Amino acid sequence: MRMLFSRTRIGASSTPSTSTSPVIQHVPSSNPKVVVTRERGKNAKLIDALAEHGINCLELPLIQHTEGPDLDRLASVLRGKFENFMFNIDKTTFDWIVITSPEAGSVFLEAWKAAGTPSVRIGVVGAGTASIFKNLKQSLDVAFSPSKATGKVLASELPKDGNKRCTVLYPASVKASNEIEEGLSRRGFQVVRLNTYTTIPVDHVDQVVLEKALSAPVVAVASPSAARAWVNLISEPGSWSNAVACIGETTASAAKRLGLRNVYFPMQPGLDGSLWKLQHSEADAEPQAFLIL
Numbered sequence: 001m002r003m004l005f006s007r008t009r010i011g012a013s014s015t016p017s018t019s020t021s022p023v024i025q026h027v028p029s030s031n032p033k034v035v036v037t038r039e040r041g042k043n044a045k046l047i048d049a050l051a052e053h054g055i056n057c058l059e060l061p062l063i064q065h066t067e068g069p070d071l072d073r074l075a076s077v078l079r080g081k082f083e084n085f086m087f088n089i090d091k092t093t094f095d096w097i098v099i100t101s102p103e104a105g106s107v108f109l110e111a112w113k114a115a116g117t118p119s120v121r122i123g124v125v126g127a128g129t130a131s132i133f134k135n136l137k138q139s140l141d142v143a144f145s146p147s148k149a150t151g152k153v154l155a156s157e158l159p160k161d162g163n164k165r166c167t168v169l170y171p172a173s174v175k176a177s178n179e180i181e182e183g184l185s186r187r188g189f190q191v192v193r194l195n196t197y198t199t200i201p202v203d204h205v206d207q208v209v210l211e212k213a214l215s216a217p218v219v220a221v222a223s224p225s226a227a228r229a230w231v232n233l234i235s236e237p238g239s240w241s242n243a244v245a246c247i248g249e250t251t252a253s254a255a256k257r258l259g260l261r262n263v264y265f266p267m268q269p270g271l272d273g274s275l276w277k278l279q280h281s282e283a284d285a286e287p288q289a290f291l292i293l
Contacts, residue, residue, distance in 0.1 A: 032058035035219040062229035070194035078115035094169040100125040105132035155183025174198035199225040222247040224254035231258045
């Protein structure tokens, strides 16, 4: 069964507007309709899903992930070896481990396996992140996901065990904001953040591919870093008015701040396992982005 979610476009107003329209199928074309921008090798699922609906994609990786300064510490911390670190906590296990992106989940899993797969309780920001753990049941309990897939809501809803001091391990991107640890700390959680990875722009972008990307109706971005990398490739962001399909509200807000205008995001974040589809209505020639499950 396919379900159409309302799309949200961020316009000039500070209050987003929402609307829902029927999906229109498209005849395949030689010109790409959607540019996918994740790291090379991580776009196949979305490309295949769009291809099933006759939508051609152009792969243009904009970012790459590299090790963060705290990556080497993560496995030791998961083993409960804190003696060499400046952590002011009085036990050797965490009540929660908070994971807020698929990449953070992948990095965590490598360290978790290196630590001997200890028993852990995980809170994830949404379904896309949870999917990283779907085939791992032993000693790994994905026990919480917030009512809305944002860091702010996660920090406000993560369960707290009574009045005792709960501890949280937060493996994150270097570029992630302080929203989660600050929100949890205000609620009385004791948070240890480890910056385990970061994102940087790719070293080279083929100019022929870029020219094709600039003319595509929709560019799909899965992080603020990708949105920033795209803007850096555009000589005049204000004059480029095609649609930007964002993985969620956080990325969409960043894209808007960067000067992109036709910005869309689903009410429940996610690109993998979902489908961004183009919509051209008779009344509106401007491409619209929709999320189809």
